[in-house]
Structure formats: structure tokens, C-alpha cells
Amino acid sequence: MKAVIYEGERKMGVSDQQRPAVKGQKDAVLRVTTSAICGSDLHMYEGRTPMKPGQVVGHEIMGVIEEVGEAVTSIKKGDRVVLPFNIACGYCFNCHRGYTNMCLTMNDQNAHAAYGYVGMGPYKGGQAEYVLVPNADFNCLKVPGKPFDEWEDDFILLADVFPTGYFGAELAHVGPGKSVAIFGAGPVGLMAALSSAIKGASEIYVVDFIPERLEKVRQMGATPVDASEGDPVQQIIKRRKANKALQQRLRPGEEKLQGVDCAIDAVGYQARNDRDYSRENPTQVLDNLIKVVNPAGHIGIVGVYIAPDPGAENDQAKQGIFPFAVAEVFDKAVSIGMGQCPVKRYNEYLRDLIIMGRAKPSKIVSHRIRIEDAPDAYKKFDERSDGYTKVLIKFEQSKAA
């Protein structure tokens, strides 16, 4: 079968791989219909992780069950499913409490596992025609309909970016009537904006540099903030101050709340410098989060911070250690949550919003390609050129097979 592999820094390939078969009795094999390229795949692509060449990548995967092991009881051949990117056992101390992002048993090296990702265990990726699903009863989300129907491109986003954006909103305590600032209008930032709307936020600001992405922000019903026009924190504060109704509702003292209740990092450690988009500044977003959040506010970080980072500028940064305004966070009594999303905690609810027509996340999809075009798509997505925002690899050929 065909699969996308990492061949080295800034070089992806398409390779012939052995088609997987059920090994353990709890396994399943999935015939992939759609697999997406994730912004976090670009960290590997750029050589900013210790990924080894030759690995099959891809952790956003959906398709049709081809085969199940004898101990699998909840799904069967022919079922249409989306795979949460986290691979989890379901019974360890973390899993059964809902922390499937911190499963203790599926990866000997660390407390999390995923498909086709560095440091996340021995699992092959799903940018491939087939993928092996371990512990299939726990690791499949059943979805209605048929392959390539009108929901296919919505459902694929349930594998990672929609729940991850939602998790950002959770960590930032987004709720009805709250104000939210989101840094980054890539897929996760846009999904954080959609999730903030679903959760009833009253104001949603999304910061980015790229015009196409700012346009998508608008389509999500949120307010775009163009960082190329100046300090985005100040822009948000100014915009709020310019809203007469927001100001008139304040009683004396409450003008200390010109920032937002909730701040979300949807960028991670490869953040760009606000004053010069061409340069990285790994703490740019962290700094902005802390500045923009109100006293007693909340910060959620779902943009990825990975160490070791061979490409970082200095020794501390290589270890993922960054200057952090602890005293300011303390002064404001702000809480911070971060980490990979426990997809299973949210994916059923988000699926149902799609089914009932209350969420249409696929608006963010910019490109649909064949697997042969994946290496080129990585390149363009990495450059943010040609409006590349979210790329889906389509395996329609499999359909015929």
C-alpha cells in the first residue's frame, strides 16, 4: 500500500509499505478514506524534532473498518470510524479518569501514544491506505453516513484539530458571555474560534499575519486581528475600548478588565515575532497571552511545545525552557492549562454537533489532494503559501478497490 513517510528535514516521500493485518485480538485494520496533514506534522518536516527517517506519518485518520480482532466487540467490518489521534488503553489510572492524552500503557517511553509521531510509540501513521488500530474498542469513534459524503471533511477534523481547538477553549475556561483571544489562525486556532462560539463566547478575537487565514476567522464569526498591523494585544484592547457599549457597562474599577477573560495559544514553540514575521520568537505568544488576559482569567495552551528541539536558537530553548513572566501571572491570579488534547473526552459531542448541523468545521479545509501530492503539499503548507491552511489526503482510489 502507499504511505507518506518522513525522509529527512524538509523531505517527505510516498513509499510502498506492507499493508497492516490484525495481530492482537483487540486490533482492527482501517481502510483509510481521508487523512489530514496536521500543523504538528510540520515540526517533524522541518527537522525540529528527533524524528528518524523512514517512518510512516499521519495521525488524523478516518475510514472504514476492514477487519477486527476476535476480542473486538463494539465495531465491526464496514463501520465508518474516525480515530482519535491519541492511542489509549482505556483502563489505566489516567485513561479511565478521562486523560486519554496521558495513557500510561500504550507507549513504553512516555505517557502518551499516537499514530505516526515522534516520541509517541511504535505506531505507524495513517497518511496511508490502511492503518492498524490498536485496542479498537476504545480507539474508534463511530460516525454515520457513507465515505466521501457531505460530512467526510467535517468528521476527519474530529481526529485532532476540532477537539484540540475545543480543548484550548476548555483550558481557557471559555463559556457563555466570555471574551476570548486566540493566537494563531491555523486549523487549531480556527477550531478554537469555532469551539469558543459553540461554548457561547461573546467576543472572539483571533490573531494571525496571513490574510487568507484572517479571512477564515471572519467566516467563523470571529474577529480577525492582523498582527502585521501592530501589537495584537494592544489592538484587542483598543478594539474593546472603542466599543462604546462595552465601556458603558463598566462600573468604577471595572475598567481594569480591558483585556480578555480567556486566552488561547494555538501556535506553539515555533511562534513568529510579532514585529517581524520572518523570524521565530518562541515566547511571542506566551508573552501575549499573559499580557492580554484579565485578572482572574485563564490561559489554555494547545499550540505544541516539544523538546528537544534541535533547531532552537539557544541551549535553554533546545530543552523547551523559555523566559516566562511568572510574577505577572501570579499578580493576576491566572490559571494555565496545557498539553495534548484528550480527544475521546469531546469527540462524541462534537460529532453530534456536526450531525445536527450546528457545526461545520470543514470550512477551514483549503486543499484536498491525492497521496502522490503529499510531499508537495507539506512544502506549501509549511510555507503557508497558496492559502494552504488544512490539507486532506483523499483515498478515493481505495474506494474502487
Add this chain to the structure above:
Amino acid sequence: MKAVIYEGERKMGVSDQQRPAVKGQKDAVLRVTTSAICGSDLHMYEGRTPMKPGQVVGHEIMGVIEEVGEAVTSIKKGDRVVLPFNIACGYCFNCHRGYTNMCLTMNDQNAHAAYGYVGMGPYKGGQAEYVLVPNADFNCLKVPGKPFDEWEDDFILLADVFPTGYFGAELAHVGPGKSVAIFGAGPVGLMAALSSAIKGASEIYVVDFIPERLEKVRQMGATPVDASEGDPVQQIIKRRKANKALQQRLRPGEEKLQGVDCAIDAVGYQARNDRDYSRENPTQVLDNLIKVVNPAGHIGIVGVYIAPDPGAENDQAKQGIFPFAVAEVFDKAVSIGMGQCPVKRYNEYLRDLIIMGRAKPSKIVSHRIRIEDAPDAYKKFDERSDGYTKVLIKFEQSKAA
């Protein structure tokens, strides 16, 4: 000044009353611009409470501050405010923990206080040109704009029914992607539907008998269920079973979830019999809630249950005691929350949704009247005739004054 008073069973009047003045240093006087008639006022109107004749009624009140006591610091003459219907001290054990619905100090007789309501302390109602606001720093919600602007009819709903509907959704644990059944499409039920949408519910069913109200349900983006067409619980279950996508997503065993996650009572003790709308059946909604809710689901009761009820059919009912399917609730491990809404916990957030254009609760307003027409409006509202759903008393004359 003019004020609406209770004159006896099914008889309201408009009376001349002394205009209030600041007495305590923490008081304020409000010039009322809009005051609403609440469904709970009808319990008094119908003689279903121990209300004594001669009282000024009305607990949904907004207007402009006319005068403040010397110890008031957060609002001043000219501020536009909405009053939460609960009167609260802000510092007792319950208030400072957010239970302003259970304030211990503002009513000697019981742990709650309100304007113009039986059993809720000595406070005069606000269906009047002016009203005294006790402890004004704590009991005013500041709102932007000017009297009678495009938000007036939205803001007035912040006094009670919008937060109360929202509270129903809170108690029922409504959240993103959940399914909700609401019994009653009066103002509180409609606001529970709006609130469920704000909170991201995927399915919202609202049960009623009255065509105009079912039409409003549709306008709120929810699904009307006409109880006159048969058992509403069965209707909801059938509708869910008929939705192919909802069914296809179920794994074996999950077909036990054909009811809803969240069930809300927005009717209270004067519920009608599902099979004969002309008869009361105080447990009709309670029975339905318990039947429709799924295992591990949640029930919220914001429809009012008051005792003593002189008009009830039997001795137990007169004391507010009703047959309740405890074993079924236990079997399903369902939680139940109920009571008056702590308005202050939510009203700022809901106000901001209005300001930012994300909620337009005034869609439910059916009638805008002058105070002289209040007695007639009570009658029609009580009959649910002529589409009476939500009546606002407008004090435009005060504007000129």
C-alpha cells in the same frame, strides 16, 4: 406614582402609591422604564399563593437611577440598570458563595428576597413608575445605551427569565453537543432553549400545547414538540429514532440512550395534563422529565413549585408534596437541581451576549403595554389567549417627566 397591585384572586388593579425615596444609605431609587409581567406573577393572580391584597407586584424591572444613598459607590444618578429579581446582601454565607437566590439576611422569614412577591420579604414591586432598590451596589446590573433603545426589551429579560432559563440549562448540565428536552414554551422555556443553544446543545426539543409558543420555539432554532399530538416523551424518542444519522452513530448497547442527556422543567406546579390541556396535573412535567432523561443524565427544575397552594386538589399537593418516581431516578443515576435562579451569577455574561449581538432574547416579547392596561394583560396572559407570551409594561410617560 402609578403601580400595579394585587387586589384578590384574578383581580389586579392600578393604584396611586407614594413614590419611594432613599431611606438607608445603601439604597437607590430607580425610575422604571420597563417592567415585565412574569409567569410566576400568575400564581399570585390566580390565588394560588397566600398573597394578601393591596401589594404592589412586579419583579422584572429596569430603568434609570434617580437617586442613591450616601454609601452607594458603584452606581450614580443617571445610570441605566436592570435589577436582578433576587434582592441580596452580597456578604452572607450564601451570597458571597454565589447563592444570591438564598440570601440569608434580606428577608426575615425565609432564605430569599425579591421585589413584589409573596413570601419574599417586605419589598414593593416594580410594576410601578419608581421602585426602591435596597443595597444598590450589589443589586444593580449596569447596562449601556439609552432608555427605549434597541436593547431595552432584551435587557429587561435579564431581570429574571433569561437568567432563569439559563439556570435551568445549568442545572440540567447542558453543554456542547448534548441533547436537551425542555417542558414548557413560555418565556422561561424559550429562554432555556436560547440558553441551551448558547451553551452549544446539539438537539433542543421544547414541549408545549400552544401554537404561537411552538412557533416561537422554531424561531429560537429549537425543535417544537406539540403535546396535543400525543405523549411528548414518546414524540421526542421517536423523532430521535427516526434520525438515521443519530442511530447510525450508536454502537451496540448505546441504543439505551434514546432519550436526552438533559431535561428541564420550565412549567412548575401548575402543569397541565398531557392528555387534556384543560386540566392541571402537577406531576405531569416531573413524570416526563424522569422518563425522557437518559441514564447518567441530569434534570433542572426552574418552573416554580410553591407551597402552600390553596388551590391544589388534595392535602399533599396543597403542601407541595407530589408522587415522585424515586426508584426510576435512582436506577438511572440522574441528578436533579432546582430552585430560584441566582441571577447575579449569570446576568453580566448574558448582558454581554446581547451587547455583542450573540443573543436576542426579546424575540419572545409578544406585547408592550401601558400600565393602565396591566390588569387586562394579566387576564389574557393567564388565559394564554391572543398569543400572550411575554408582556412588557412601558413607562414612556416617565421619560417625559
Add this chain to the structure above:
Amino acid sequence: MKAVIYEGERKMGVSDQQRPAVKGQKDAVLRVTTSAICGSDLHMYEGRTPMKPGQVVGHEIMGVIEEVGEAVTSIKKGDRVVLPFNIACGYCFNCHRGYTNMCLTMNDQNAHAAYGYVGMGPYKGGQAEYVLVPNADFNCLKVPGKPFDEWEDDFILLADVFPTGYFGAELAHVGPGKSVAIFGAGPVGLMAALSSAIKGASEIYVVDFIPERLEKVRQMGATPVDASEGDPVQQIIKRRKANKALQQRLRPGEEKLQGVDCAIDAVGYQARNDRDYSRENPTQVLDNLIKVVNPAGHIGIVGVYIAPDPGAENDQAKQGIFPFAVAEVFDKAVSIGMGQCPVKRYNEYLRDLIIMGRAKPSKIVSHRIRIEDAPDAYKKFDERSDGYTKVLIKFEQSKAA
């Protein structure tokens, strides 16, 4: 092997049964070392459930793993484990959210499953020398030490009554500094008292009639309230009023808080009449809960309410429907939670308290017997005679085998 079976109303037997073997690949077989008789077993014993004769009973089980299926990965032969009484799949909509008490897949008839209990699926009980453990990776709690060590009698209580008492405290929102009233000083009530102490309650009152049980209350560090001395609600209120320090701390208005913050039902539908212990009064405890709880307080019900109840006094009661003071609960804005305990949510934490010497639940154990004596023990436990509070069946003979 030997096993305890239900032979009919008020008649248990010890029968020879086929020793279980692993069937499914996810199964395990447990050699039982200790199995307890639960108060809820008495509902079956008394013929107050639709239980059919011939069934092996017992859902409080611990022992040593004898054999595991091929797909079991987390436990192995020789591991010492306690079984949560709920049998759960771990992956359905309810299980993975932590509601293992409402598992959707392990019982075709209803949303919960257990060992040896009416209406809880086809699973054989564990008052037997061996028991089959379905889905063993999810349904075993690993414990340290060796069979019959100093922790054996503590660990066995992790199967049901300790977590169930704890769940009562959770549902009643017990927390540091709160006041708690518990009705029933049987095993679950005593465990609710212990759990309330663990959760930091400042006042813990436990109501019962039986001197031996009231003495155990004292040993748990809680305050016994002897219902035979008069209305227990009034006793609690009087005791609180008589505490000068508690009274002196109240500010004006706060004297409305003479009841308790948290009220727990640890009795269930076979409650006794407070004025005549010889008579049942199924709503006695419900009535008391509602009276004793403060405004804005919380009620937790873990005493079992089962329907149909062939032994109930009237038709409604037979269906588990009871008069309930809805208006009073509404007036106080009290929340109510109830149902079977999701044991897995708590059992690891409670186990660790035992291991670290911070909880010694086995203080409640009154009798340790051989399986041959089980029928007689049922009888005496049912009569509450001879101090029967908690009976453990010991399978030391198995040890030798």
C-alpha cells in the same frame, strides 16, 4: 466449587456449582479469598425484588487471579485484586466519561451490570470459591500485599460499601468544613461517615436506632444520633443550637442555617419509621433529608431504591413512586444526586488511603464466617441481631487448595 445461592424469600443456600473458566479472551477467573454480604443482598433475601431462585449471589469480591484470557494485558495469574461491583466495558459513552455505574454494553436489559444481582445482567455472584471476571483489564483493582494480610478486610470494602459511602458524600457535596447528616449507620452509612471525615467535614451526624451501630459511629469519629430518642432532624438541630461556638459565629440572618450543608441517605426504600422502628416507612429518610438540609444545600442518596418491589404497601410504592416534598426542595434550592456508585472512579484513591494508613474501614466488620455459615448469617444480618453489621465470608480453605 461452593457458592451461596438464593433459594427463595428468606432462604439462602450453599450449593455446588461448576467452577468457572475463561471463555472470552478478555475474561479472567478469580480465586476468591473474601466475599462480603451487602445490605442490598438483603432486599433479594427478603423477597423484595424479582430475583429468581437458584442464582449465585454476591457482588463484593476479592481474591487472586487464577487465569486470564489471551487479550488481558494489565493483570496476570497471581495478582491480588478487588472487583468493583459494577461490571463495565470501559469504552461506551457512559464508561469512558466515568459513569461505570451506567455501562451501556454489559447488560442487555439495562444500563448497569453487576455480579450476582437481580436485574444486573447474567453474571454469577462471587459469594463463591471462584468467579468469572468479564473484561478483566477494566474490572480489576490491583492491591498490594498477600491474601489474608492486615489489609484484606479493608480492601474487600473497596468492592462496594467504601466507594458507595464515599459516593454519597460526593453527591451531597461534602467538603472541608461542611456539616453532614447521614441517615443509616449500616456499612454504607458508616463508610459515608468515614468518607465525610476523609473529605474534611467539620460536623458528621449519623442517625440510627441500633446501639451497636451507634457505637461504631462514635468509633468513626462521628456523632451518633439515636432515632429512638425522638425526631432525628430535631435532635441534630438542637445539638447544633446547643453548641455555643457554632451559634456565636452566626451573623444576623445566618441563624437560618441550623440544619446541615449535606444530607445523605444510606438506608433506601426499606427505611423504618422514626416513631416505630418495627414498621417500614419508605419515605422516612427522604422526608428527613429534605427537612435537615440547609438552603443551598445538597442531598446524596445511595441507599437503594428498587422497583418493582413486590413487598411494598401500595401500588405506587410497588413501582418505587413515593410522595416527595418538591416545593420544599425548590424553596431551598437544593440539589439531589442518587444512584449506584461508579466504583472505579474512586477505588484507587481509597485503596491508597488504606495503604498509607489514613483509612481503616475494616473497623465496621462485625463477623467473619465460612461459606457454610452464610445462610445463617443472612438471617441474623437481616434481623440486625447479635451486632451483625458487616459479614465477610472467608475462603481460607481455597488457600490450601
Add this chain to the structure above:
Amino acid sequence: MKAVIYEGERKMGVSDQQRPAVKGQKDAVLRVTTSAICGSDLHMYEGRTPMKPGQVVGHEIMGVIEEVGEAVTSIKKGDRVVLPFNIACGYCFNCHRGYTNMCLTMNDQNAHAAYGYVGMGPYKGGQAEYVLVPNADFNCLKVPGKPFDEWEDDFILLADVFPTGYFGAELAHVGPGKSVAIFGAGPVGLMAALSSAIKGASEIYVVDFIPERLEKVRQMGATPVDASEGDPVQQIIKRRKANKALQQRLRPGEEKLQGVDCAIDAVGYQARNDRDYSRENPTQVLDNLIKVVNPAGHIGIVGVYIAPDPGAENDQAKQGIFPFAVAEVFDKAVSIGMGQCPVKRYNEYLRDLIIMGRAKPSKIVSHRIRIEDAPDAYKKFDERSDGYTKVLIKFEQSKAA
């Protein structure tokens, strides 16, 4: 009246000051019976804040109400009260939601106010014979008994350190059966240990260098970890690994949980270097927190981080910016909460634990002095010499007055 004032770096004095009188109608005047010196006072003492000379200090205050303004309704002359260190209005957006630590109205400069502390508004401190209490209805905790009774030294700790330690445990999600590591065995660390015990933690490790403090840890029922004996994180892990029962309970994969569930910083920015107690290392505790916490664990920071810090080693540190292992926190999906404690959220509950004999925080008090001895006590407390852990200033002379 006599009062302790800051005279400059490492110099406190006792000065004659004008006795306060009620100014605003919501004010009260308190005759102080006990006032404590807080570890956070030492930051000012050492010149590590921008405090100006001449200010009256002290924010841990209790006594007897001497006089109240006309608008005060809940307390009266003669009432015994403890003052939460945060001064709050009770009605602003933050206060009424429970964030009295972030009150928006009582300090023009920032979102928090307190007695006698730099940057916390114009309020005079309470290491004085009398102190003015603003907004007295909201800012007094009523306590039973009489001045200088057996509870005096417990109650005074309700002003700050007991709730602050408790808040640390809250932020770190301490709960029944969890494992906790606390850095710092000063008053706040010891109170975090007591609070962790109250909250039911199964393991409580407290790290310090000072023998007297480690001895107090033992008295609190927690496990002392002497940092002078080597890396405290490794010590905790080793101790856990050496506990056979803790190890035997682990299933495969769960050995990734050798750290703790909850980690608390009770030291702050003047942390000492673990390898050389004589040197400051502001990130020592932060580093340790991150290392010791388990995947999916929680961190609470109540040790104070203040900026600007004129005494810091480098420019970033002067602004309260420190290197922080963001990637490691992200990798573990850990949440972090920090800030000043909202005392009013907890102080009633903690008071009741004292009254009912379930907490005796005064065990940590090491010295009781007269106000004349305060300057010397600051010096010794700052040196941690002579076992200085918690110093109370007693105003017994006032008693006679």
C-alpha cells in the same frame, strides 16, 4: 496608638500613630488583639519590593469591633472578628464570583487590595493597636469565644496563612487519596500540609532545609524531606519507590507515576538553591514542581512572586521573568494555578474546622511577642534563627484599656 512601620531595608520600627476612626458609613474600627508577621512581610523588610518607608504594615489581623459606621449591618461593637487579608468590595465582577483576591474597586492601582502591603492600596496595616476596616460587612469573619481564649492563635491564622495554604492545595487539585509534594515548610507550607490532610491526601511530602520546620512537618502528620540531604525531587521519588505496597499496586505502565499528583510552591521568588542554602535561586522550586509532578497532575503556586524586585540578580528576574520548562509542562499536560488567596472563599469552612476540633493550625506558632519586640522578631524571622516560624504580636495591653 502603637504600630509597626517599615523604616527601610532590614529596618522595622514601632511608631506612634493616630488611632483610626470610622470615616465612611461602611467602615468599622477594630481593636486588634493579635496580629501576625507574615513571610510575605519579609519581602518588604529585605527591601525586595518598592515599599516606601513610614508605612504601617501587617495584614494578618484579628480583634474586637470597636465602632461601626451607620451602614454596617452584619457586625456590631463587641463582635470578635478576623480580617481576611484581602480587602474587597463584594459587588464587582470579580468579587461576587468569589475572586476577592482580584477585587477591582478597592485599589485604584491594581486588581487587589490588602492591609499594609506594597502595591495593595492605601490601607494601613494591622500590626497596630487599632485598624480601620473598609466595607466591614464584607471584610469581617465573625468568630466565637473571647479574646485570648484557646482559639485566638488558631483564628489569627485564618487571616492569611491557613486559607493561603489551603488555596495552594485547591490549585494543586489535592483530594482524597492523592499524593502531594509541598516545597517550603514555613507557615504557608505547613498550612498547605494541614490542608492537604484535611482534604484527604494519602501522601504529603514537605521539603525544607531547616530542622525545626521539618520537625513541625512531622507534627502535622506529613513526611518531611530534608533538602540538605540531596535533590528533594529524587528523595520523594525514591521514598515512593521504596514503599513496597505503593509499588505492588501498579499495573504495567503505571510505574510512570513515581512522582506526585499534586505539587505546591509555598516558597516563592526568594527560593534557595537546593545545593547551597545560602544562595537564592528563584526558579529552584518552579523547577522542582515541574519535575516532581506526574503526567496529568496539577501545580499550585502560593509562594509569592513579586515584580519589580530591586534585589534580583538580573534584568529579567527584576521583572519577575524566569526560565520555565514549558515543553515539559506541555508534555505532561499539567495545569498550573497561582496567585494570592481569595480568603473569604474558604475562611468560614476553616473556622468551623477549628471550632469543631478538627484542625489546630496554631501548632505552627513559634513565638508570641509584644509589639515593642516586633523589629527584633522581623530580624530573627528573616534569619530563620531560633526556630522562628510564625510570630504573633499580642496586644494584651489593649485588653486592659
